[in-house]
Amino acid sequence: MIAKTKRVRDYKQLNKELPTLRYVDPEFVYINLTTQRCEEYRLDVKKGDYVKLGQIIGERDGCFFKQPIYSTISGHIEDKVTKIDGTGIEVECITIRNDFKDTYDETITDRPDSVIETMTQKDMVEIVKQKALVGLGGSGFPTYIKLATEEKIDTVVINAIECEPYLSSDYRLIKDQPDEIFNGLKYIMQALNAKQGIIAVKKTKKALIEVLENEMKRFQNLNIKIAKLGDYYPQGWEIETFKNATGIKVPIGELPMKYGIVGFNVSTTESIYEAIKHNLPVTKRFVTVNGDGIKFPQSIRTRVGTSVKDLIKLSDGFIEDADELEIVIGGPMMGSSVKNDDVIITPTTTSVLVFKSVDHKEEPCVRCGSCVYSCPVDIQPVAIMNAVKRNDTEALKQLEAGKCIECGLCAYVCTSKIHVTDYVRKGKSLIR
Amino acid sequence: MKIIEKSAPHLRKPNASVIRMMRDVVIALLPLVVFAIYNHGLTAVWILAAAIGSMVGTEYIYYQIVDHVKRDRTKAEEIKDKITGLNKQINQAKATYQENQNKAEYDETVEKLKAEIRTSKETLKAYKQASTKEENKRFHLFNRQFTLYNYSILVSGIIYGLTVPDSTHVMIVIIGGVVATLLVKMIFGGMGQNIFNIAGFARAFIALGFGAAVGVSNHLPVQDDGTAGATVLGQLAGNPFTETSAFSLWDMFSGIGFPGAIGEASALLILVGALYLFLRKSFDVFVPLVYVGTVFILSTAVMFQQDIGWWYPLTHLFSGGLLFGAVYMATDPITIPVTRPGRIYFAFGLGLLTFVIRLFGQYPEGVVFAILIMNMFVPAIDYAKWSKSKFSKKSSLIFSAIIVLSIVAVMVGASNV
Numbered sequence: 084m085i086a087k088t089k090r091v092r093d094y095k096q097l098n099k100e101l102p103t104l105r106y107v108d109p110e111f112v113y114i115n116l117t118t119q120r121c122e123e124y125r126l127d128v129k130k131g132d133y134v135k136l137g138q139i140i141g142e143r144d145g146c147f148f149k150q151p152i153y154s155t156i157s158g159h160i161e162d163k164v165t166k167i168d169g170t171g172i173e174v175e176c177i178t179i180r181n182d183f184k185d186t187y188d189e190t191i192t193d194r195p196d197s198v199i200e201t202m203t204q205k206d207m208v209e210i211v212k213q214k215a216l217v218g219l220g221g222s223g224f225p226t227y228i229k230l231a232t233e234e235k236i237d238t239v240v241i242n243a244i245e246c247e248p249y250l251s252s253d254y255r256l257i258k259d260q261p262d263e264i265f266n267g268l269k270y271i272m273q274a275l276n277a278k279q280g281i282i283a284v285k286k287t288k289k290a291l292i293e294v295l296e297n298e299m300k301r302f303q304n305l306n307i308k309i310a311k312l313g314d315y316y317p318q319g320w321e322i323e324t325f326k327n328a329t330g331i332k333v334p335i336g337e338l339p340m341k342y343g344i345v346g347f348n349v350s351t352t353e354s355i356y357e358a359i360k361h362n363l364p365v366t367k368r369f370v371t372v373n374g375d376g377i378k379f380p381q382s383i384r385t386r387v388g389t390s391v392k393d394l395i396k397l398s399d400g401f402i403e404d405a406d407e408l409e410i411v412i413g414g415p416m417m418g419s420s421v422k423n424d425d426v427i428i429t430p431t432t433t434s435v436l437v438f439k440s441v442d443h444k445e446e447p448c449v450r451c452g453s454c455v456y457s458c459p460v461d462i463q464p465v466a467i468m469n470a471v472k473r474n475d476t477e478a479l480k481q482l483e484a485g486k487c488i489e490c491g492l493c494a495y496v497c498t499s500k501i502h503v504t505d506y507v508r509k510g511k512s513l514i515r
Numbered sequence: 516m517k518i519i520e521k522s523a524p525h526l527r528k529p530n531a532s533v534i535r536m537m538r539d540v541v542i543a544l545l546p547l548v549v550f551a552i553y554n555h556g557l558t559a560v561w562i563l564a565a566a567i568g569s570m571v572g573t574e575y576i577y578y579q580i581v582d583h584v585k586r587d588r589t590k591a592e593e594i595k596d597k598i599t600g601l602n603k604q605i606n607q608a609k610a611t612y613q614e615n616q617n618k619a620e621y622d623e624t625v626e627k628l629k630a631e632i633r634t635s636k637e638t639l640k641a642y643k644q645a646s647t648k649e650e651n652k653r654f655h656l657f658n659r660q661f662t663l664y665n666y667s668i669l670v671s672g673i674i675y676g677l678t679v680p681d682s683t684h685v686m687i688v689i690i691g692g693v694v695a696t697l698l699v700k701m702i703f704g705g706m707g708q709n710i711f712n713i714a715g716f717a718r719a720f721i722a723l724g725f726g727a728a729v730g731v732s733n734h735l736p737v738q739d740d741g742t743a744g745a746t747v748l749g750q751l752a753g754n755p756f757t758e759t760s761a762f763s764l765w766d767m768f769s770g771i772g773f774p775g776a777i778g779e780a781s782a783l784l785i786l787v788g789a790l791y792l793f794l795r796k797s798f799d800v801f802v803p804l805v806y807v808g809t810v811f812i813l814s815t816a817v818m819f820q821q822d823i824g825w826w827y828p829l830t831h832l833f834s835g836g837l838l839f840g841a842v843y844m845a846t847d848p849i850t851i852p853v854t855r856p857g858r859i860y861f862a863f864g865l866g867l868l869t870f871v872i873r874l875f876g877q878y879p880e881g882v883v884f885a886i887l888i889m890n891m892f893v894p895a896i897d898y899a900k901w902s903k904s905k906f907s908k909k910s911s912l913i914f915s916a917i918i919v920l921s922i923v924a925v926m927v928g929a930s931n932v
Contacts, residue, residue: 084531084796084797085797085848086796401516406516407516407517408519410518411523415523417523422520424518436525440519447705447708449848450848450851450853451536452848452855455854458904463904466897466899466902481899491523491526497528499707500532504522
């Protein structure tokens with residue numbers, strides 16, 4: 084109501100403690116050839132070709148970086164199809180029929196620790212770039228660019244906050260593979276020559292803190308600490324995490340590297356470990372299937388490229404008594420809703436949420452100010468909304484609409500159930 | 516089953532709603548209503564009924580008329596309109612024919628249009644036969660925007676009723692309610708669009724429009740001795756710095772048998788309501804705190820300047836509807852700024868104005884006037900260029916300077932009263 088709201092009901096208890104279902108062998112996988120950023124591609128294989136797990140089958144292009152495309156299973160290439168990816172856009176995909184043998188490509192070999200110990204930043208950046216690693220928290224930003232920074236880095240922050248409601252894929256990852264995360268952090272610290280590493284986790288996730296503290300005993304020689312941060316939204320927003328974990332305030336719009344700090348998502352850290360140690364690209368990931376529109380919510384460890392239809396089938400399908408459903412890829416606060424269930428799991432897909440669609444009755448705005456009080460970047464959503472209605476770009480600039488991070492809190496707290504975030508988004512695009 | 520696309524966020528806060536907020540205000544007002552009826556008997560019932568009835572009724576009738584004007588057009592009317600349009604096209608074709616004498620083209624067009632008219636008329640006939648009486652009814656009255664469902668007009672009505680002095684004629688109350696609802700709420704576009712506090716405007720309107728007829732009676736039903744005459748503020752207006760003898764501070768705090776507006780008397784019950792609203796987070800607690808705090812600080816300053824007792828600031832706190840206005844009228848979110856600093860500036864302005872009006876003016880309605888005046892400054896406070904949602908160093912510096920200046924100004928002013 085009329086007060087600062089930072090808590091968002093988290094709904095995680097639904098499935099965070101359930102065992103993870105292993106579903107790593109779908110009959111077909113669909114590897115996306117284009118992404119939101121890269122709209123061009125080159126395909127090196129043709130229909131009928133046999134590919135191995137971890138083999139390069141092409142290259143994405145069309146933006147400021149190039150990215151090899153990897154096969155995530157071994158099997159035969161089939162047709163090109165059009166599917167939807169996690170951002171809700173249509174992408175071209177290549178179908179691979181699984182031969183259920185998981186034959187690894189010749190290049191997928193373990194690096195001995197002695198070799199890794201002598202590696203420099205340049206070597207590691209090259210591996211990370213070669214393995215097409217991206218920010219797995221959902222951003223999809225190439226990891227090698229962050230890792231190749233030339234600024235002096237003091238602190239590496241591993242973001243394990245996962246502040247979005249419903250999501251528990253990072254939670255499951257930390258519980259299952261804490262060793263990989265610590266090793267990944269070790270490699271990052273080695274590459275950047277950083278003095279300390281911080282793993283930021285919500286203080287309410289006691290189970291994770293136990294696991295991490297236990298694991299930390301094996302990494303005594305490294306300066307790693309666990310930052311237990313408050314349970315509120317958007318704690319996982321990079322700048323907020325940095326501020327609370329290290330006390331460094333990074334101004335919005337500036338690169339954190341300038342301030343001697345760099346952040347990686349916990350899944351990204353694990354993927355860096357896989358790439359450097361096992362020379363593997365991202366082939367598997369944890370996906371949360373959750374929401375009130377699905378019969379049996381659970382976490383699934385699945386192959387990248389799996390169809391979401393399969394995962395929904397594994398979770399007993401949609402509930403029957405709903406007329407309209409929403410499928411959200413990503414968190415409920417910031418994730419995008421897709422137009423049908425013909426979606427593929429890409430490396431950046433954290434979750435598949437199915438909700439009963441609720442049409443909130445909009446009341447007139449009563450200027451209660453909840454959105455202003457709750458905004459994490461201290462702008463005034465209600466004033467921006469009114470400026471958008473007037474088409475007043477001058478006022479939008481004065482109100483700093485561009486600062487918005489689209490966290491969705493303004494619409495979440497709105498007493499009139501107005502979709503304030505949509506208006507602010509419109510405002511941002513008006514002054515861009 | 517259908518899969519639909521929506522934009523993020525896909526979650527909403529479960530217990531945040533305007534209806535809950537407004538209902539909370541009604542609940543917080545209920546003890547005051549009961550107390551008003553206990554204190555003033557039937558008079559209070561009549562005044563409250565008139566205030567609520569006039570506001571709710573005006574809004575109801577207004578929306579009836581608006582909805583009638585914008586009523587959903589029936590299909591029959593649409594077909595009729597189409598036929599009129601076709602006839603106009605024939606006339607146009609005639610005009611063109613007279614200009615260019617192209618007989619063949621004219622015949623062709625007219626024939627086509629006439630055929631269309633014929634089919635339209637047939638559909639109209641078929642439609643009229645087929646449709647039920649309901650659909651053909653000329654007057655469709657809806658209440659799509661009638662805001663009684665979210666309690667907003669009810670809240671205004673109760674607050675207005677509670678601020679009216681007990682000897683006011685019921686007709687005056689009704690006139691005030693109707694005028695305020697029409698002028699302040701309806702013509703600005705209904706709920707959420709009004710610039711002035713509706714209840715405050717109604718109260719000010721009857722005070723200025725009917726003057727002496729809006730007053731306090733000499734005898735209250737719960738009083739046995741009939742000593743009460745003027746209100747505390749009325750007495751203070753005569754001798755600003757002399758303690759009144761008729762009422763103790765406890766009288767003012769509890770409000771039993773205390774003359775004045777029917778619902779503003781009991782500071783105790785108002786504080787209970789405020790506590791409820793605070794616990795439910797249904798109002799912004801900073802506004803009443805800063806408002807009352809400002810009045811208290813300014814009157815304390817005057818107390819030191821005049822060298823009189825603590826009764827002076829306390830009398831100001833507990834009299835003249837300051838608490839009532841601060842808790843129920845100054846917190847109406849529609850007519851106050853949206854940022855926290857803005858709300859604090861606003862509340863400070865209210866306190867300053869209220870105290871200045873009380874000190875130098877003769878009107879007992881200082882609170883209401885202050886609220887209406889500050890309502891006018893809301894767009895200026897919220898102006899995009901300088902409105903910020905956090906205090907900056909510069910703004911807090913200027914604000915503290917203004918506070919000090921106003922304390923000095925009030926003390927200098929008090930020495931010249």
